[in-house]
Amino acid sequence: MEQKDFIPIVQLCEHYSVEISFFNELHDMGLINITTVEKTSYLHQEKISDVEKMIRIHQELNINTEGIDAVFNLLQKIDSLQNELNKLHNRLRLYENDY
Incomplete structure (x- = not known):
């Protein structure tokens, strides 16, 4: 595990002014993955957005965590639907350009 790829949850709580329990609830619901190393909880930087x-x-x-x-x-x-629509639109253009 590259330490630089992970951000401590405590640091995120301070930065965003939220409680640790908020992150724990998101984790319990499966919305985020929290990695714990030596009693410190971390979030991967890819999930920050x-x-x-x-x-x-x-x-x-x-809105609460269930919401x-x-x-x-x-x-x-x-x-997902927008991506599918774009793919279909591109395929349609291929057929339109052939005629």
């Missing part, structure tokens, strides 16, 4: 979205949903919209789970799953589904 997702966590920032979850924190904004929680703080700005006052965050639902909203985040819907946002992921929208992204």
Whole structure:
């Protein structure tokens, strides 16, 4: 495990002004993976943008972790559908260019 790829949860709590329990609840719901090394909990840096979205949903919209789970799953589904739509649009262009 590369230490530089992980950020301590305590540091994230201070930076984003959230409680450690918030991260624990996200982890319990399967929204994030927390890695613990020598009694210190870490989050992989690749997940920071997702966590920032979850924190904004929680703080700005006052939505609990169950709601965050639902909203985040819907946002992921929208992204997936948008990608599929783009692929289909590109395939359609190929057929249009042939004629």
